[in-house]
Amino acid sequence: MDPSDNRRFWAERSGEYSPDYYAHRGPDETSEAIRAALDGVVAPSDPILELGCSAGRHLAHLHDHGFESLHGLDINEDAFDVMAETYPDLADAGTFHVGAIEEVVEEFDTDQFAAVFSVETLQHVHPDATDAFAEVARIASDRILTVENEGDHREGDPDVNYVREELPLYYRDWDSVFGDLGFEQISAEPTKRDTLRTFRPRER
Template identity: 30%
Template sequence: MKKSLKEIHEYWKKNSYPETYRVATDRSIFLLNYIQNYIQGNQRILEIGCNVGRNLYHLFDNDYRQLTGIEISQEAVEQLYKNYPQLAENTDIIHAPAESVLKHMAKDHYDLVFTMAVLEHIHPDSEWLFDHIARVTKSYLITLEAEKYENWRIFPRNYREIFENLGFEQVEESTGESVKLSNYTLRIFKKRNPDTISKNL
């Protein structure tokens, strides 16, 4: 049964499972190994849908300091402050739906934007969000998403097709099989030509 955008938002506000998410550290290490190949510690990084902050913590613990996270769940944000106080003190954590935040962010503000199992939950009514992700990304974009699986809260998409149409070139592709994410595809994009990004923004 199809759900509305509001219903999807309400679900994730109440069902972020931060304690379960926090213990899957192998996934953060998997992601970190890729990020270190492209981004230095003094560059700006944004995670969309940071949950309890596990990925950001691994970046912070490896000397990345210009970090921002967006998270819709109040419970997840509270657990972030509880479990990673030093990260919280030194990171810009924005508690809000991505739809209400990204459209107000400056163009080319982040050297890297990344998502892990978040874009797959973006409701079809919010697909305009991809234009803003492209707009705020200065250099690199990483997506680790389920692209083929589908249910009432997972919407399958080909992110290579989406972001190459928004001015990016895919430079690397892998699967998450090694961290028990066999249905997930990791894609790394480099911004190619800002002039190809939607003129409607």
């Protein structure tokens, strides 16, 4: 699957793994873990960006717990219609962008967001679009959180796996990715099926 096909696949996704699919599952333990990682580090008024926010269940959890400046980015335009129906308070309060990560993040200012996070989203960025990771590091002033499926290379997993034989999932060493971009990992903890890693900038 080339980059344009990859983007089209997610932009038009319906059914399983679509915005509607995730919206009705609601906030979960991952939402809580993200909030816990940000509490006491990011002020309620500090801007936070979720990459691949879908219908916004994780942002809705942050909004319900007092975070005020919430931003989301998703390639699937339908995500924001679903958000308006499912989480109307978030839809009214937040700022949202439609487009591919690698295209939209270039438009943001350096250090524009106190925290940038993703949940099972960066794992789908095509290998030809990984320059986007440097842009993520550029726009995050205090924290980057990744909640991604990393596979297990000790077990011989390939660099890419296919979910349902159609969804490409790229396994990456996020400690190395963001370590090479000026961030240090300060925690790593397992979630139900992923790893939540928290990064902060080294001295700039």
